[in-house]
Amino acid sequence: MLNPKWESIIRFKCPDGEVHYGEPTADLKSARVWTGLDVWSLQPTDTTRHVAEILAPYEPTTIIGIGCNYKGHAHETGIPLPNHPIIFRKLPSSITSPTSLVELHGGDVDYENELCFITSQPARNVLQDNALNYILGFTVGNDISSRYWQRKDTSGGQACYAKSFDGFCPIGPKIVSAKALQNFQSLRITTRRDGEVVQNSNTSDMLFGVRQLMAFLTRGTTLPAGTLVLTGTPPGVGSYQTPPRFIKAGEVLECEIEGIGKIQTEFTEVNSKAA
Structure with a gap:
């Protein structure tokens, strides 16, 4: 929890409509997919996906x-x-x-x-x-x-x-x-x-x-x-x-x-x- 493995993370929608977390490229056009239920549980994958839409990075309750x-x-x-x-x-x-x-x-x-x-x-x-x-x-x-x-x-x-x-x-x-x-x-x-x-x-x-x-x-x-x-x-x-x-x-x-x-x-x- 204290030190996430990623340096930056986005939540994004792919062209096929799937939603993922990912570590983005500098231009935010693609991202390496990280899997997990939320930003605290993410693990890296070897998959890179195109970013069709950037969403709010998470949904705070407070x-x-x-x-x-x-x-x-x-x-x-x-x-x-x-x-x-x-x-x-x-x-x-x-x-x-x-x-x-x-x-x-x-x-x-x-x-x-x-x-x-x-x-x-x-x-x-x-x-x-x-x-x-x-x-x-x-x-x-x-x-x-x-x-x-x-x-x-x-x-x-x-x-x-x-x-x-x-x-x-x-x-x-x-x-x-x-x-x-x-x-x-x-x-x-x-x-x-x-x-x-x-x-x-x-x-x-x-x-x-x-x-x-x-x-x-x-x-x-x-x-x-x-x-x-x-x-x-x-x-x-x-x-x-x-x-x-x-x-x-x-x-x-x-x-x-x-x-x-x-x-x-x-x-x-x-x-x-x-x-």
Whole structure:
């Protein structure tokens, strides 16, 4: 559990519709198949398959988000730097693939490119010095948020509700093991909106680093194996631009983090028949 045998892993669909885990090539067009029920039990094979579609790398049952965790983002919001991590939850049903089509639920929809880490085993009272022993790996996440429902005058400022609509948490394209991504606290993080760079920062700007977050989140609390933690977003989100620039139907958003890859999300109006 502590040290996976793979350096990076994807979950993908082959042209024949079969779904596999695999260690991908650099261009993500093919992957060496690994067999197992989940990312903790994988064993390598000698089979290579073509990648027709990349899926969410796994399906977490516990998702924790951290708010205002970049100095630049805290500055653009105008709030004082927090003394402790600001925590919220997202529902598992918000998880979707790294190339998904997402409906604009809730109104005033915004983006948040985030480095995510995944716990490798049940974690409780973890010390910062031992934090990496409890991290399986890292992936890219987009903490999509309805600012309408996040406002105090519309929902009392309930971030969980505003961030948990279906599809509001695309992740991927792969999980990179903690052993293979040792510079996770100095990675370039970039967001492009229809090709325009809107977020351009570095994970070194975090107020509370990955090790600190692991220690804080597990104080007297057991995080189950497979917990997904979104570690916050840098400055440049749409709601704090002048004037605010919320996502519109037809726009494509790319969230990229150095050493992991990028997820690409296209947005569409809510299907009223299915709503």
